[in-house]
Amino acid sequence: MYPEPTDIRVLVVDDDQEFQKIISHYLTEEPRYSVESVDSGQQALEMLQKNSYSAIIADYLMPEIDGLDLLRIVRSQGNSIPFIIYTGEGCESVAIDALNAGADFYLVKGEDPAPQFMVLIKNLGEIVARKQADEALKISEAENKKMLSLLKATLEATEDGILVETVEGNIVGYNERFLTIFNLEKKQVEGRSGAEIWALISDQIIPEPKRTIQGSTTGRKNQPVLLSFKDSRVIESHVRPQICEGKIMGRVWSYHDLTDRVHAENALRESEAFNRGLVDNLPDYVIIYDRTGKILYINSSGIISLSTKKGNPIGNQIYQYLLPEHHRIVRENIERRFNKENVPPYEVRLVRNDSTILDVMVKATIIPYQGSDAIMAVLSDITSRKEGEEALERYAQTLQITVNALASANKKLNLLSDVTRHDILNQIHIILNYLDIASSENSSHVPKDIMKKIEDATSIIHRQIQFTRSYQDLGINKPEWQNAQKIIDDLSSQNITIRNDVSGLTIFADPLLPKVFENLLDNSMRHGKTVTEVRVTAELAGDGTMCLLWSDNGVGIPKEDKDKIFAKGYGKNTGFGMFLIREILALTGISIKEIGIQGSGACFEMCIPKGSFILQL
Template identity: 35%
Template sequence: MSYSLLFVDDDKEICTIAKSFLEKTDSFKVATADSVKESFHLLKKNHYDAIISDFNMPEEDGISFLREVRSEGNKIPFVILTGMGKEEVIINALNSGADLYFVKDESPKELFGLLSEKLLQVIKSKQAEIVFHEIFNQSPIAILLYNSEGKLVQANPACMKMFNVSDKSEIDLFGNSTDQTIPMDMLTELKTGEQIDYTIPITINRRDIKNDSEKYTLEKRFINILITPISLSYPDITGEFLIQLQDLTEQKLSEFTLKTSEERYRSFFVNSHSIMLIIHPESGKIMDANAAACSYYGYTHDELLNMNFSVLHTHEMDEFNHNMQQAIQKEKSIFYLEHRLSSGEIRDVEIHSGFITIENQKVLYVIIHDITEKKRSEEALIIANKKLNMLSSITRHDILNVLTALIGYLEFAGTETSIEETRGFILKAQMASRSIRHHIEFTRDYQDLGTKEPVWHDIRAILKSSANLVNAKHVNILFDDSTHLVVLADPLLLKVIYNLLENAVRHGKKVTKITSSWHKGEDGTLKWIIEDDGIGIPHSQKTRIFAREVGSNTGLGLFLAREILAITGIAIEENGDEEKGARFTMTIPDGKYRIE
């Protein structure tokens, strides 16, 4: 880096020699002037890093030139060149603000070589001083300078504003007040020349500027103090202390507010009986879970924190990602979904989502309500209405029709004279009476349908129990005794299985065995199959057998079986091969079965 110099001497040959020697060092670029007047003309147009001026010039000497430069507030490094025997000139030059002086008793090479060396140091020092001065005055950080005896030397405008004073002598930062002193452990470090950094509360007298009054109020502020010892001579001797102050009051208040808010959140989150999770909005990772969530899902806290929120959902990833985006973009805050517990059970949930900030991070919180029972109640209401309509139809239509026939048969029997004909009408009347009883028994069973909560059934136990009830002396009922399938269904599931087994024995004619088996489908459902080796069901009857009063002595059994299974979403169909046996397949939804 080269510095720009202005060399002033009325002798142009000296100017040429000085320019040549000084520029050879590659540290300077030199402009010359042969008078003070020309020098001021150049100073107004160009920037220079230093001025070198001869003392003895005809129109105006170098001392006058120096004083004029300093009177304008210009702190540019200034070098005076004097002749021999001019000690009074040297003293006058230093008193007038000269930075260096040189006597012209050396050879040009030695003179300008020494001048270059010294001038470089002065320029760098002066520039550092100017930079510090500007930083000191313009900095928004309050800065103070104390001498080695602890006396305040300087305070910048930001510091004056912080303490609300117009004179630095009014600043009493390190007074006798115990709450404004340096901590004892740090005072020892400071005395050994180490920098210290700490924060303390201080009280400031602040005038009521808003109402333009002389009233002062005591204001408590939190100030961060950084004290740096400065060595001016030997490294281990402190000459001054540079002190920087920052008002951290707002930060402290924000930290306190945030801490209080987070403590309240933590207390509410941890102790709440509601199921709560904290989710990373981008990755979907579970960041926190309260005790209620751990208990509900059946996972430990650590297990949940190692999981993604999507693992709990039964829906496809595309649908999950769509829901997450809706929550993030605040398009939707309430979701109705299905969640899978650690046991494999699927529950209906209502999710409320929103954003909170924890430790400066924006996260998604979710509150989860189990609405399985509510949804079942709604479904039960639908079933109840359906049952009422069905019972009304049976009572009003079916029973009344049979009752009409019964009355007719009895009237015929009362008017006939032939004993044989009378006996025939009485037999028909008896059959009609049995039909009415059958319908009434169905209404009793149908009335019980859905009145109790679905329960988990051990299929092995149900098959064993039903097999003991069915009169099947010559029929083997086979099932895999090594597997443990558990199904969620209405308590009347036992009646369904009994009905399927009893129908197989009664109508299969040549049945020798009834088999129960199951397998999982690719969609997560489970196919539970009960089949026999009897005569099978004609293709034309496969769908009609589930209607009321269809087939040979089927009554309402299969219709009722379908209704019972439908309560927990289980579908039933007959898909056996005619002449090879009947096969009833029950499709059980994911979450409504367990394999233990």
């Protein structure tokens, strides 16, 4: 099932302008269709150069360029636009030629166009939906190829050497930087296993106690390993599992040249008495800063993530690495700590040197540092956890939306089926029975009472069909802001005065909201009996909701019927008017109930929740 298109632009090509009008009439009965017409195949080709269309409908018989020639020209230009051709009766061979030439559908002209165009509209929507889905798939495949190319280019652009191997140890990928670091050629890597590669390069590396070339023997996973080369280079090695749908598919090794940095850190360690070995090896960020927020020390993990081209973060303000909305809470917690208050762990967001956002949990305490009190904070990366929580929430929301949509669709289908199959058939049986009675009368004239009953049943069928048309549109379009005063002002009634005391009220509701007030007016006119006036008012309730009241001066509604009137099929007419009102309002959380007093008139109270209305005084 393809998504139903909402905007279908159709180009009609026919040298008969009257037939153009007929096609446009039938198509534009559905709002999603818009039609442009031309008189010849040449004009159609010119329009296709200037405009974009969803489909083409062309007559076969036209001077100069007929419909079949136009189809062949369009297809020869590589245009796969849905193309429908129509022919006269007895032209089945033309239809076959059209389909062979790439037409998506054909239509044979007949004496009764209505059924044919119903078939045309149904097939046209499906053809356009399928074509749009195919185009979207092509775009998606092209994007995937583009992303793959971008990934390969990124792999080659990185300064790190990259090696990818399967869980069995077979090499499946590498970049040029990897070959450069280890002085290898492609032919030495192609078709080799990881173990064979390490055997080739082991003589370049200075062995270290309790460490293999590929990683650490300490048992800690994903810890970086420094490889010291005989030419004095220092390479940092990382390994990460490749995980797809929860399954480890292989490993990715990365090698980063840390020669300059390691030499600098060695010089720094020789000049300092403070042993930072343990802190530097922590995966968390450890930052020491003073009361003003100035960074005095940051461990290796923090330097890697927060250093920029301008240098490492030491000496900078901690606030320049925080999102602006977290400045206040960090500043307040600094003061609380220096005031000896207990500050529980809290979450903030950091901006890394690659502009990515990192969610961290902050745990801190006051320590003496270089002769003064300072704050030592440990920042633990919780980004993956947060992303997982957000993804789970999005999935739950999507699932709920899907469930609600399926429930709504099933409800509508059941109701429409019930109306069309049961209720309308009942009325047809009534008409047929009365026609049978009338035919058995020994008179050339049908009695008026029988004709009146047939007319009433026909009227009911008409209203039931009107209801199904309205109900099938329910919830299809997005809710929108609507001027309640204008909707009520647009109501018309010859015998009832409508007092509109609603001013400045805008309601967020389904586009069928005007149908609510039309049905309320119809209900007052049909069932109020003595109604001469309707008054509409609005008042703000104590809980912040807006109450919209529709009151008439008719006979009112009995207490036992107040809830029943909103049930499907209840009432003396079709029994769908009040039901449709409740369904339309419920789409945006608006409730309705009848609170009038029998004998004093009906009063319908519509409660609009906060956030779904705007009142301008």
